[in-house]
Amino acid sequence: MSKISLEELASLAKRRGFIYQGSEVYGGLSGTWDYGPLGVALKRNIMNLWWKMFVDDRDDMFGVDAAILMNQKVWQASGHVDTFTDPVIECTNCNSKYRVDQILDDEKKYLSEIDKYFDNAVGAVSKFPELSKDYTDEQGDILGKIFGEGRSPAFNTRQDLVEYLESNRILAKKFQGIFPHNYLTHNKTTCEKCGKILWSEAGLFNMMFRTTVGPTGTYVEDSKANYARNISAEFYNDKDENTSNARMPYVSDVNTVSFYNKNSVSYLRPETAQGIFTNFKNVVDSLYPDLPFGIAQQGKAFRNEISPRDFVFRSREFEQMEIEYFIDPTTWEAEFEKWVKLVHEWCEVLGLPKDKLHELEVPEEDRAHYSKRTIDFEFDFPHGRKELLGLAYRTDFDLMNIQNSSGKSMDYIVKGSNEKLVPHVIEPSFGVERAIMAVLTSAYTEDEVNGEKRVFLKLPDHLAPIKFAVSPLLKNKPELVAKAKEVYNALKKKHGSVTWDDNGNIGKRYRRSDEIGVPKHITIDFDTLEDNTVTVRDRDTTEQKRVSIDELTK
Ligand code: ATP
Numbered sequence: 128m129s130k131i132s133l134e135e136l137a138s139l140a141k142r143r144g145f146i147y148q149g150s151e152v153y154g155g156l157s158g159t160w161d162y163g164p165l166g167v168a169l170k171r172n173i174m175n176l177w178w179k180m181f182v183d184d185r186d187d188m189f190g191v192d193a194a195i196l197m198n199q200k201v202w203q204a205s206g207h208v209d210t211f212t213d214p215v216i217e218c219t220n221c222n223s224k225y226r227v228d229q230i231l232d233d234e235k236k237y238l239s240e241i242d243k244y245f246d247n248a249v250g251a252v253s254k255f256p257e258l259s260k261d262y263t264d265e266q267g268d269i270l271g272k273i274f275g276e277g278r279s280p281a282f283n284t285r286q287d288l289v290e291y292l293e294s295n296r297i298l299a300k301k302f303q304g305i306f307p308h309n310y311l312t313h314n315k316t317t318c319e320k321c322g323k324i325l326w327s328e329a330g331l332f333n334m335m336f337r338t339t340v341g342p343t344g345t346y347v348e349d350s351k352a353n354y355a356r357n358i359s360a361e362f363y364n365d366k367d368e369n370t371s372n373a374r375m376p377y378v379s380d381v382n383t384v385s386f387y388n389k390n391s392v393s394y395l396r397p398e399t400a401q402g403i404f405t406n407f408k409n410v411v412d413s414l415y416p417d418l419p420f421g422i423a424q425q426g427k428a429f430r431n432e433i434s435p436r437d438f439v440f441r442s443r444e445f446e447q448m449e450i451e452y453f454i455d456p457t458t459w460e461a462e463f464e465k466w467v468k469l470v471h472e473w474c475e476v477l478g479l480p481k482d483k484l485h486e487l488e489v490p491e492e493d494r495a496h497y498s499k500r501t502i503d504f505e506f507d508f509p510h511g512r513k514e515l516l517g518l519a520y521r522t523d524f525d526l527m528n529i530q531n532s533s534g535k536s537m538d539y540i541v542k543g544s545n546e547k548l549v550p551h552v553i554e555p556s557f558g559v560e561r562a563i564m565a566v567l568t569s570a571y572t573e574d575e576v577n578g579e580k581r582v583f584l585k586l587p588d589h590l591a592p593i594k595f596a597v598s599p600l601l602k603n604k605p606e607l608v609a610k611a612k613e614v615y616n617a618l619k620k621k622h623g624s625v626t627w628d629d630n631g632n633i634g635k636r637y638r639r640s641d642e643i644g645v646p647k648h649i650t651i652d653f654d655t656l657e658d659n660t661v662t663v664r665d666r667d668t669t670e671q672k673r674v675s676i677d678e679l680t681k
Pocket of ligand 1: 443445514516561
């Protein structure tokens with residue numbers, strides 16, 4: 128169990144200036160978060176550390192910073208336009224929408240009930256004699272039980288009927304169709320918002336944020352809106368999608384519709400990875416690195432998550448740090464193992480306890496079809512064991528998609544030979560928000576000092592947003608204040624992230640520093656004026672030592 132609940136974490140983060148709800152002053156915007164002064168420092172420390180470890184400190188790694196808006200063909204070729212979807216179900220009473228796998232009480236139970244249901248159904252219809260045109264009454268009854276009264280479709284052969292059931296089993300296991308509805312209704316699962324049990328069938332929702340690039344075209348207002356919708360539907364169905372006549376309707380609000388050219392559609396990138404793949408050839412042409420080599424990118428990603436939740440864990444706008452490590456396919460197993468080790472090293476530098484980090488070897492049936500091995504690194508977050516980051520061997524899937532749809536060769540010529548190959552990739556994919564949550568959860572510590580409960584963030588020094596706090600013992604003694612300013616300025620010049628605190632008594636100042644994880648608190652007192660030493664108080668042990676100012680600022 129985590130030492131801190133999600134609510135306590137969010138409340139501490141807000142109170143002390145780490146993370147605020149996005150647009151809070153206007154009631155917030157779900158799934159968006161703003162970083163305050165301490166949060167932005169912590170986030171930068173994490174991202175800079177990552178860049179240092181995976182790019183600057185290595186000879187085989189190269190950075191890129193690609194545009195967030197990319198040609199729509201990128202997302203068509205990558206499969207995101209067609210398949211970057213989550214199953215969604217709606218409460219037909221209040222229209223609240225939920226991601227199906229998140230609202231089920233128990234995903235495993237759902238899946239095993241689905242299997243039981245289809246095993247029974249397939250077992251029953253397999254006993255039918257070969258079908259004739261009409262079902263017998265008995266068969267009709269059985270099919271009525273399977274599909275619902277009056278809902279059984281007609282089939283010409285028993286094999287077709289069995290295949291239909293099997294395809295429905297697959298659908299149900301992907302949380303699609305009527306099955307989640309039946310399960311939720313049977314289990315009396317209520318809508319979290321209105322408390323009713325009135326579920327729709329489940330559908331698919333594409334999580335990419337769509338936008339248009341450039342001026343969008345004609346706006347049709349008010350009463351013309353319906354007319355416009357009809358016209359645009361015709362355009363929309365126009366098969367010749369790439370001509371300039373092909374235009375899509377965009378209902379910008381209830382009363383207006385605008386038309387825009389399909390070619391102007393773009394998306395806010397849902398991952399940084401494609402910006403790496405699309406620059407693979409550029410980097411090879413500019414630098415011709417030896418294989419294996421990696422390209423790294425950090426930056427914003429956007430996903431229109433159906434139900435953003437659990438503080439920043441599932442946001443609609445978040446930050447990723449991704450690497451595509453290009454390899455000769457014959458070496459993939461060994462290279463993969465190296466990355467497993469590196470991921471563990473990274474988690475160690477973040478200060479995450481080993482026993483809270485778990486490797487989930489993703490089974491074949493849950494992996495993307497092109498991936499030969501995927502490990503989800505999970506962490507014991509306050510809301511349970513969840514994915515912190517992913518590591519996947521993606522073969523040559525992405526580069527081949529680009530080669531096939533762009534017509535441009537993604538070949539790499541192996542140095543010193545004429546051998547050409549399209550490299551395969553290993554992709555470690557890190558989420559910044561989840562790293563921040565794991566760091567804060569791990570750092571959160573409670574103990575007792577002088578009989579009183581103390582809360583402090585035991586952050587590793589290299590991650591602490593503020594490295595030193597400096598205080599004059601008394602704020603109404605100008606000579607102490609002047610000396611403390613001297614120390615403060617010297618430390619600030621050297622470390623940047625130093626804070627000044629002369630509020631309240633020294634005990635309160637220590638508590639404030641502890642709560643935001645300041646590793647050392649420096650106090651300037653009357654002895655300092657005599658012997659040029661200060662008190663350095665350690666956050667974790669609360670021990671105090673006299674240290675000379677010279678030593679401190681060195
Ligand atoms: P999940 O199954 O939790 O939705 P995912 O498997 O879709 O995650 P990936 O597509 O593998 O995630 O993305 C790589 C990493 O990006 C994740 O491990 C996570 O750290 C981060 N990430 C993905 N989606 C979000 C999000 N909505 N909010 C914050 N971080 C995210």
